[in-house]
Amino acid sequence: MSSTTNSPTHHTSTIGSIGTPSRRNTELALLVFAVLITVFAYANVGLAINEEVPSGLLSYGLGLGLLAGAAHLVVRKFAPYADPLLLPLATLLNGLGLVAIWRLDQSKLLQSIQQAGNAAPRQLMYTAMGIAFFVVVLIFLKDHRVLQRYTYISMVGALVLLLLPLVPGLGRNIYGAKIWIQVGSFSIQPGEFAKIALAVFFAGYLMVKRDALALASRRFIGLYLPRGRDLGPILVVWFISILILVFETDLGTSLLFFGMFVIMLYVATERTSWIVFGMLMSAVGAVGVASFEPHVQQRVQAWLDPMKEYTLSRQGQAGHSEQAMQALWAFGSGGTLGTGWGQGHSELIRFAANSDFILATFGEEIGLAGLMALLLLYGLIVERGVRTALAARDPFGKLLAIGLSGAFALQVFVVAGGVMGLIPLTGMTMPFLAYGGSSVIANWALIGILIRISDTARRPAPAPASNPDAEMTQVVRPS
Amino acid sequence: MNKPLRRIAIFCGLLILTLLIRDNWLQYVKADTLASDDENRRVNIARYATPRGDIIVGGKAITGSVENTSGDYKYKRTWTNGPMWAPVTGYSSQAFGANQLEKLEDGILTGNDDRLFFRNTLDMITGKKKEGGSVVTTLNAAAQKAAYEGLGNKKGAVAAIDPATGKILALVSTPSYDPSKFAGTSDEDAKAWNAVQKKNNPDDPMLNRALREVYPPGSTFKVVTAAAALENKVVSGIDDATKTPDPYQLPKTTTDLTNEHGTCENANLRYALMVSCNTVFAKMADTVGNEKMIEQANKFGFNNKELDTPVRASESVYPEDNEPQNAMAGIGQASNRATPLQMAMVASAIANDGKLMKPYMVDQLKAASLDTIATTEPEELSQAVSSETAQKLQEMMETVVNDPQGTGGKAKIPGVTVGGKTGTAQHGLNNKEKPYAWFISYAKLADGSSPVAVAVVVEDGAANRGDISGGGLAGPIAKDVMKAVIDSNK
Numbered sequence: 001m002s003s004t005t006n007s008p009t010h011h012t013s014t015i016g017s018i019g020t021p022s023r024r025n026t027e028l029a030l031l032v033f034a035v036l037i038t039v040f041a042y043a044n045v046g047l048a049i050n051e052e053v054p055s056g057l058l059s060y061g062l063g064l065g066l067l068a069g070a071a072h073l074v075v076r077k078f079a080p081y082a083d084p085l086l087l088p089l090a091t092l093l094n095g096l097g098l099v100a101i102w103r104l105d106q107s108k109l110l111q112s113i114q115q116a117g118n119a120a121p122r123q124l125m126y127t128a129m130g131i132a133f134f135v136v137v138l139i140f141l142k143d144h145r146v147l148q149r150y151t152y153i154s155m156v157g158a159l160v161l162l163l164l165p166l167v168p169g170l171g172r173n174i175y176g177a178k179i180w181i182q183v184g185s186f187s188i189q190p191g192e193f194a195k196i197a198l199a200v201f202f203a204g205y206l207m208v209k210r211d212a213l214a215l216a217s218r219r220f221i222g223l224y225l226p227r228g229r230d231l232g233p234i235l236v237v238w239f240i241s242i243l244i245l246v247f248e249t250d251l252g253t254s255l256l257f258f259g260m261f262v263i264m265l266y267v268a269t270e271r272t273s274w275i276v277f278g279m280l281m282s283a284v285g286a287v288g289v290a291s292f293e294p295h296v297q298q299r300v301q302a303w304l305d306p307m308k309e310y311t312l313s314r315q316g317q318a319g320h321s322e323q324a325m326q327a328l329w330a331f332g333s334g335g336t337l338g339t340g341w342g343q344g345h346s347e348l349i350r351f352a353a354n355s356d357f358i359l360a361t362f363g364e365e366i367g368l369a370g371l372m373a374l375l376l377l378y379g380l381i382v383e384r385g386v387r388t389a390l391a392a393r394d395p396f397g398k399l400l401a402i403g404l405s406g407a408f409a410l411q412v413f414v415v416a417g418g419v420m421g422l423i424p425l426t427g428m429t430m431p432f433l434a435y436g437g438s439s440v441i442a443n444w445a446l447i448g449i450l451i452r453i454s455d456t457a458r459r460p461a462p463a464p465a466s467n468p469d470a471e472m473t474q475v476v477r478p479s
Numbered sequence: 480m481n482k483p484l485r486r487i488a489i490f491c492g493l494l495i496l497t498l499l500i501r502d503n504w505l506q507y508v509k510a511d512t513l514a515s516d517d518e519n520r521r522v523n524i525a526r527y528a529t530p531r532g533d534i535i536v537g538g539k540a541i542t543g544s545v546e547n548t549s550g551d552y553k554y555k556r557t558w559t560n561g562p563m564w565a566p567v568t569g570y571s572s573q574a575f576g577a578n579q580l581e582k583l584e585d586g587i588l589t590g591n592d593d594r595l596f597f598r599n600t601l602d603m604i605t606g607k608k609k610e611g612g613s614v615v616t617t618l619n620a621a622a623q624k625a626a627y628e629g630l631g632n633k634k635g636a637v638a639a640i641d642p643a644t645g646k647i648l649a650l651v652s653t654p655s656y657d658p659s660k661f662a663g664t665s666d667e668d669a670k671a672w673n674a675v676q677k678k679n680n681p682d683d684p685m686l687n688r689a690l691r692e693v694y695p696p697g698s699t700f701k702v703v704t705a706a707a708a709l710e711n712k713v714v715s716g717i718d719d720a721t722k723t724p725d726p727y728q729l730p731k732t733t734t735d736l737t738n739e740h741g742t743c744e745n746a747n748l749r750y751a752l753m754v755s756c757n758t759v760f761a762k763m764a765d766t767v768g769n770e771k772m773i774e775q776a777n778k779f780g781f782n783n784k785e786l787d788t789p790v791r792a793s794e795s796v797y798p799e800d801n802e803p804q805n806a807m808a809g810i811g812q813a814s815n816r817a818t819p820l821q822m823a824m825v826a827s828a829i830a831n832d833g834k835l836m837k838p839y840m841v842d843q844l845k846a847a848s849l850d851t852i853a854t855t856e857p858e859e860l861s862q863a864v865s866s867e868t869a870q871k872l873q874e875m876m877e878t879v880v881n882d883p884q885g886t887g888g889k890a891k892i893p894g895v896t897v898g899g900k901t902g903t904a905q906h907g908l909n910n911k912e913k914p915y916a917w918f919i920s921y922a923k924l925a926d927g928s929s930p931v932a933v934a935v936v937v938e939d940g941a942a943n944r945g946d947i948s949g950g951g952l953a954g955p956i957a958k959d960v961m962k963a964v965i966d967s968n969k
Contacts, residue, residue: 332513368506
């Protein structure tokens, strides 16, 4: 990282030192590229379906371009040293999601069952709201450490958000999972926002408690066992995850929160035993709940034998869904290179084709090659997030960054794995790709926070101290 | 804190890697299985995305396609005069699948056949839409129409063959069904489909009686027995008297076999076939023996499980059996079973000087550009009988039609030599059910060539069982079919 080690006067070993380029122009170039790819894909859909360049091309292209440009300008002004990849990656995923949603809007089948039609303009509006959120985060959150002050407020907020769907009259059951609330004509998935609030709470809490959790322990068969009272927090989080699983019947949400906590706990304490405990507890929880909760059982059945589930659904039996099998067919029919934009038949998935199952549309229309590239884009976002955590100078920032990127990775895995039949299906959606305001807004906020942390991390250190003695003391740390 | 961070980074990398591996499994390893799964609607969407290629008879398409007004299947199959052609084409339904030619030649008709790959690739490059090819059949529209109209409301089947090549000229089964009625996916289609299923319709209109139903061949089988006798030198000449008592006691039984007409005691072969003596042919079958009878029947195409036209015909059976049963099988009763196509093959082999040609109904497969992709070459199945025996059999069969005493007089065509054999096959417990009326025949032109051999079976006729004779019911239909072929060749 440091290019100045050869100079005796600059023996700072902090990451990113004076003279590190801000990389804002790289970001701009990548953004232009991201918008261009999106516009090209959009034109492609129009040509394939209606044999003409879609009339909305200019407005969509301009809309996305303006939003991305605005975001870029705000980053340039308020977070000049931020990671240059995060914004273009998010923009590209968001843009491609818009294209796929617009493509499904054209399906007569989906229009006839009110599953699509005008989803793309709304998603563009959500994107605008998401980027507005992103801008707000960057302008008002001057330093991510401020969030530390709100550790316990975040906890309360997260719990309220998580429990909202269970409030009678407010919560909505969509395809079995109760992770939605209805406010007026809007459906909100509070779990997406709770993800961020929980990350803030865990980071603040663990930063304070990490020494106690890490050091006070006994050794047993090669593992450091935590003291009984230190087990408290993980038990509480585990219990809440189980509650989510039982009452909101969503394995994905439950797994996501518990997984995020275990990751952060492990990073904070550097104790492998927490990972072992975490895995044992999730296994016990999942198997335990699956043994009595019919909705979870049914999801597992559908995962083990999607064809049987399809047949039962075709026979008109209630409570069964053909979606899982339809998604597999969509992937298989896409093959290596895909059918090309607009030429697949992923509308056969019907319900939630443009939200939970949107990945199947990508699988079918851009094929194995395209989908692998898409998954790697997600991998890149996670990688930039982890790098931000590595580069962050304060433990709170490290924990928050790894919590957010770990949760992001888990969510991608749980959703993509579910749609591809690797694990049972859950009710969550692909970040940025899927139709849905909560998801888009929350994930833009998440990227905003990561960018804020990365800006702080990469910001050049304050001018070197004039006292050479102070310089010498710093050399001890290996870079 | 950086060490656990790096490990978490590896963990996240593994999550993504797992997804990538799963994706490769789905979209590379399992891709073809998933993409071609019958339940995968895309298979049918692609199948019906372009007008299906046509099935051609005599240069005219007997099928077509109409554009659907709703749904994701763009085109739907239609048939001109569906009930008449259904035994040839089969059906191709968006909801209920396909059979016969529509299924067997699906690759050509949809344009997905591997043999069209090069053309399809060219079309893709030049931007032309994929089109289905066509299937040119060997059928004769006039003969088909004559057979279909001849059967009318009666239950039965007709098969006609060109003896020299084995080309199938007519293939009719009644009652029939209209495949156009259930080609789509609507509720009416489902209703029409249910109405023709055997469980809802005792007449079983979807049964292709010409190819897939086996009947006792009755007296028409006597020509095969005669052939076996002549080939095995059991009799020396067709005009030499046989030593046959009347009535004839079936071997090893006390059952007497009698005759319906004529004086059959010690009758010669020609006379015995002319008036259809049971005694003579039962005794002859017994003298020839079960083994040799099977051998002769096999040469005519019996006991062949894989007779593909390309639509597979049911196996006609001449059974291994004890002496009395073998004697009865020799007159087309007992466990002897034959499809109408099989009996047409018998007549055709005799007309073709003993040479049995493999029956087929697909002449050519053509690409959408009308280039020929494949042509079926006539194929010899066997030398059923020697040329001399065939001449003798022809002589006898012509006597059946031309002699005033003969049973086949109704098949006479002025100016054409016709040889035939009637049959009245009894069936059911104690032969109580109405017999099947049979007629097999061939026509021979002045130049000695034979353009058509035909077999007709009528399952139910007038209530009076005495009236159900092959000559009366089935003969005129055979005559019309033969005449239609001869006229259309002029």
